[in-house]
């Protein structure tokens with residue numbers, strides 16, 4: 526039976542960030558990371574805003590960052606904003622290389638790929654082979670649980686096509702939302718990430734009432750959009766898809782005394798954007814700056830409660846979005862967010878909204894704002 530300071534179950538974004546934070550903050554700590562697939566990180570491009578990154582984490586995060594842009598654009602009918610906030614991206618391939626390298630570089634740590642965990646407790650896990658692995662801290666980061674049939678949630682659904690074009694795309698910055706596309710089924714936008722002069726990820730994203738995703742239909746829509754931009758595809762590099770819950774109310778148990786449910790599994794994500802990077806990063810830093818014997822307790826409970834308070838406000842916004850606005854006018858909410866001061870936009874994405882930001886989000890002139898007056902109107906039937 527092997528024993529480690531930290532046993533990380535699931536080799537996705539959350540465990541990857543924890544492993545790197547630990548390597549930097551506690552170089553002697555022993556870590557076992559167990560992933561059922563043959564590679565870490567699945568098939569993603571994770572993006573984040575510069576404001577999502579606390580200064581104390583940059584030193585160990587930097588090697589992971591594969592793409593950096595000086596800002597990004599958002600586009601709505603008749604108006605375009607350029608946001609001068611650096612934006613960055615990490616690929617699954619880079620996460621695999623950096624995290625695997627960090628673990629293999631430590632003689633007493635282990636990376637177990639192609640290994641399924643079948644049972645998890647506070648200080649031990651069991652593998653499908655029957656082997657038991659012990660840990661002072663066991664982190665359960667196995668990704669999103671299937672949503673209950675009666676879960677109260679809307680969904681962010683997306684399908685992305687990374688393509689190489691026959692000629693340059695001409696984009697100098699990512700377009701995080703091009704919401705000039707059809708809005709009849711709910712808030713919808715195209716997301717454009719330029720990787721090099723001719724390679725771009727084009728992602729069709731919907732905020733929708735149901736989790737059903739039709740990749741063929743979305744791919745058709747993306748190809749039509751590419752044509753409207755005057756681009757022509759030379760080859761498809763990669764496809765990615767996702768259905769992320771946008772809950773109106775989350776039920777996530779407090780950390781207790783372990784195992785620690787982390788990442789999507791433990792509710793450590795932004796309910797309003799589906800993004801988990803900022804929250805996963807903060808949790809990784811929190812874990813790595815405590816000794817494994819002193820992780821559980823009042824401080825962790827307080828940290829989790831602070832996250833839940835932020836998440837609850839965001840869940841409340843989701844409820845307004847999905848219940849009080851008919852699909853075709855949901856776009857107006859996001860149009861409004863981008864008219865707010867940059868510090869509020871930054872706080873919204875980082876899930877760090879102060880009272881002033883919350884007031885700015887809620888108090889606005891109907892029908893454009895998430896206004897109280899709008900709330901008092903009859904809800905959108907669903």
Ligand SMILES: Cc1cc2nc3c(=O)[nH]c(=O)nc-3n(C[C@H](O)[C@H](O)[C@H](O)COP(=O)(O)OP(=O)(O)OC[C@H]3O[C@@H](n4cnc5c(N)ncnc54)[C@H](O)[C@@H]3O)c2cc1C
Pocket residue numbers: 534535536537538539540559560561562565566567568569570571572573640641642643666667668669765766767768769787788789790799800801802803
């Ligand atoms: C395509 C896509 C793009 C996204 N883009 C962004 C983005 O740009 N920015 C952002 O902030 N968020 C993004 N998200 C949302 C969120 O950040 C990701 O879903 C993120 O990967 C969640 O991290 P996680 O570690 O909780 O789970 P995951 O990254 O899903 O990792 C869970 C891991 O656990 C493994 N596993 C599961 N069960 C077992 C088991 N029994 N034994 C062993 N291993 C197991 C899985 O194979 C998987 O590798 C995106 C999501 C998707 C789907």
